[in-house]
Amino acid sequence: MKVHISRSKEEMGRQAAADGAALIRDAIAASGSATIIVATGASQFEMLSALVQEADIDWSKVTGFHLDEYTGMPLTHPASFRKYLKERFVDKVDLGTFHYVNGEGLDGNGDVAAECARLGKLIAARTVDVAFVGIGENGHLAFNDPPADFDTETPYLIVDLDEACRQQQLGEGWFPTLDDVPRQAVSMSVRQIMKSKHIVCTVPDDRKAKAVQGTVEGPVTNQVPASILQQHASTTLYLDEPAASLLSK
Numbered sequence: 001m002k003v004h005i006s007r008s009k010e011e012m013g014r015q016a017a018a019d020g021a022a023l024i025r026d027a028i029a030a031s032g033s034a035t036i037i038v039a040t041g042a043s044q045f046e047m048l049s050a051l052v053q054e055a056d057i058d059w060s061k062v063t064g065f066h067l068d069e070y071t072g073m074p075l076t077h078p079a080s081f082r083k084y085l086k087e088r089f090v091d092k093v094d095l096g097t098f099h100y101v102n103g104e105g106l107d108g109n110g111d112v113a114a115e116c117a118r119l120g121k122l123i124a125a126r127t128v129d130v131a132f133v134g135i136g137e138n139g140h141l142a143f144n145d146p147p148a149d150f151d152t153e154t155p156y157l158i159v160d161l162d163e164a165c166r167q168q169q170l171g172e173g174w175f176p177t178l179d180d181v182p183r184q185a186v187s188m189s190v191r192q193i194m195k196s197k198h199i200v201c202t203v204p205d206d207r208k209a210k211a212v213q214g215t216v217e218g219p220v221t222n223q224v225p226a227s228i229l230q231q232h233a234s235t236t237l238y239l240d241e242p243a244a245s246l247l248s249k
Helices: 009-031 042-051 081-088 112-124 163-171 190-194 206-217 225-231
Strands: 002-006 034-038 062-066 068-070 097-099 130-133 156-160 184-188 198-203 235-240
Touching: 002 009, 009 034, 009 042, 009 130, 009 198, 009 235, 042 081, 042 130, 042 198, 062 081, 062 112, 068 081, 097 112, 112 156, 112 184, 190 225, 198 206, 198 225, 206 225, 206 235
Parallel strands: 002 235, 034 062, 034 130, 062 097, 130 198, 198 235
Antiparallel strands: 068 184, 156 184
16 A cells, blocks of 8 residues: 655645556557546545546546445435536546446335346446545444445445444535434445556545544554455555644654
8 A cells, every 4th residue: 555645635635546547548548448436425426526626537448336335325416426426427427337326225116136237237248447435433434334245246235324324424514413424325345446457545624634544553443444455466545634633754
């Protein structure tokens, strides 16, 4: 794992986007196409804003996969990650294909397990070139809260959200009260994320500092799910100074 520390969130986002864009261009040059994973949340604001402005990417040759979404979440809800990605990423680039996670189930019919199976079949047929991800305040990777399942090979899972995760969503302003925060979500599994050739992990803010410390300097444990990134061959962690404040080096 490499760690890149920037003086501001804006600089962090630009660097992560520039490096991720270079990896996308390399994949297209090598094989004619690229497959990426895209995360959401407050941690991705600056990175996505910079990524959509990157020049010389033939987005028509890029297939994207959505990382996670709340179960039962309509597209019209302000906290919908489908809505987030549509507005902040998909509508801003001429993307070849983007596979959203429909938290309302397959074709909106409420069958969330069938939606997981649909997405799992699609992503299992591809090699992911770049995964753009973040880390939660509780150390989660996607919505894999501690203790995360490090063993399942299933690409997409229905997971329970722990109290710390739900409090983070409330604190970031996505929901008016804790009772409004869903208790379950669809999440890409840890093993599926780890299959990506390259991982660009963007983590700002001092509220993430403890999770960053555990991810980088602690043991690999499912109690800090993102610590598994230590075992990935090509992960770079992009931090601002507050997020890096507890690192010893």
